[in-house]
Amino acid sequence: MVRRNLKLIGAASILTSALIFNACNPQERAFATGVGVGVVAASVFSYPHYYDRPYYYYDGRYYYGGYYRDGFYYYKGYRFRDGHYYHNGYRYHHGHRYSARVGQYGYYQNRKQYDNRHRYR
Numbered sequence: 001m002v003r004r005n006l007k008l009i010g011a012a013s014i015l016t017s018a019l020i021f022n023a024c025n026p027q028e029r030a031f032a033t034g035v036g037v038g039v040v041a042a043s044v045f046s047y048p049h050y051y052d053r054p055y056y057y058y059d060g061r062y063y064y065g066g067y068y069r070d071g072f073y074y075y076k077g078y079r080f081r082d083g084h085y086y087h088n089g090y091r092y093h094h095g096h097r098y099s100a101r102v103g104q105y106g107y108y109q110n111r112k113q114y115d116n117r118h119r120y121r
Helices: 001-020 026-036 111-115
Strands: 054-060 061-063 067-069 071-076 078-081 084-087 090-091 096-099
Touching: 054 071
Parallel strands: none
Antiparallel strands: 054 061, 054 084, 067 071, 071 078, 084 090, 090 096
C-alpha cells in the first residue's frame, strides 16, 4: 500500500516538474500543479463539451466557468484578451459583439456540427 502510494506520488511529481519546467503556457502550468496536488481541471476541453452554456474559445481550447467583462475573459485568476467569448448566439471579441457563425472561431451549436467541422471551412 505504501509502495503504491509512493509510486503515484513519484509519477505525479515527475509529470508536474516536466510540464512546469518546459515551455508551457500558463493554463498548462496551472493544470500541472493541480495534478500535483490531486485536483483535476474539469472545465477546460480541447473540443466543445457543453452546447447550452457560455464559453470562451482561446488557442484551440474551450473554457467554461469564467466571466467576460470589458473585452477580457477572466478565468481562475487569469485574464484572456485574444480569444472569443460565446453567449446566446453572439461572439464577443475585443469588446465588440458579432453574430456567431457556425464553424468560425470555434463556434458549434451541437456535437454533429463539431464532428462535421471540415464542411464549414
